[in-house]
């Protein structure tokens with residue numbers, strides 16, 4: 001039976017934690033062992049379930065405390081907000097996690113915290129929670145621990161011995177904008193813990209090569225989160241930073257969180273009626289292009305196009321800007337070239353290369369392989385005579401054929417920052433339809 005006091009804390013601290021989106025859990029596989037509680041399943045990502053608003057909820061997503069000495073403008077838990085506050089003791093949180101796990105409510109823990117006293121004081125408590133879970137309760141489920149910006153190397157190192165994944169949120173890609181909204185933070189306080197995590201993982205890899213049973217350090221690597229739409233940071237700035245972070249061998253995911261207007265009274269922030277979900281979705285798609293489609297960041301956004309096209313996905317946008325690359329002969333072109341064709345995903349590209357060794361591929365075979373011919377037809381030639389490609393039709397015509405006319409036109413950039421154009425010296429960004437965000441990208 002759960003103590004009422006703990007239940008109240010749970011309500012407050014789960015509510016306070018819900019705005020953090022970086023809680024996907026894939027990345028670790030750990031079997032159940034005798035004497036331990038639970039297991040961690042990789043691949044499918046045991047904790048991938050999403051609430052109505054698209055946020056992941058299947059981990060116990062909780063804060064140790066929502067008290068905070070900082071006053072970050074974009075955060076619901078900032079010290080100047082008058083809201084119910086609570087703090088779990090280490091034992092309360094450990095027992096709660098174990099209880100939820102035993103009842104099969106959760107498959108892991110996503111733990112973050114406001115900053116109390118100072119970063120190390122807070123981090124030390126977070127570490128105690130995960131340490132007790134692992135060492136006293138033999139908890140073997142997934143743990144994602146948010147490290148506190150500015151925490152020391154020693155505490156980060158200890159955290160890595162018990163957590164599957166560690167993360168430190170960048171929040172805002174441009175440091176000047178970050179300091180304007182969160183004066184107590186800077187990039188150094190985020191990048192330093194990130195480098196400690198990286199060092200820990202790499203050293204651990206060497207240790208495990210020498211000694212098989214050396215304890216693992218943050219086996220699911222690290223992730224981070226950037227808020228989108230709270231500042232005038234361009235998609236170019238955001239994606240350039242992501243690209244840089246992905247060059248580190250331990251950065252697994254950058255999450256993009258459309259800014260939710262939780263502190264509308266703060267005039268430093270844009271007055272958004274709804275989070276920029278289409279933009280958030282386009283950033284995820286661009287992120288996929290960088291990670292799985294061999295795109296460089298400056299092929300997706302550059303000085304001439306600092307923002308992603310909200311009307312079409314970034315791969316199609318790139319193809320429309322580069323008709324000279326097309327049409328691609330799917331029966332001859334290299335895998336990397338085929339991968340760039342709109343309508344062809346990683347799986348289809350692999351299947352094309354494997355299947356064409358046996359027979360020439362035509363429209364029917366490509367459709368069977370899973371190619372979205374509605375899109376791809378303007379960019380390829382195949383066994384049959386080519387239909388009209390982008391070069392005969394012009395990019396504008398292809399665009400109009402592929403974009404469904406929006407009922408309601410919203411320009412998220414313009415809504416958020418009416419002064420964008422002036423700042424960027426560009427004409428109006430294209431209008432966009434409000435679509436349900438999807439990560440589907442071909």
Ligand code: SF4
Nearest residue numbers: 068070072075078114
């Ligand atoms: S430090 Fe974290 S919890 Fe505290 S105000 Fe800033 S974002 Fe919110």
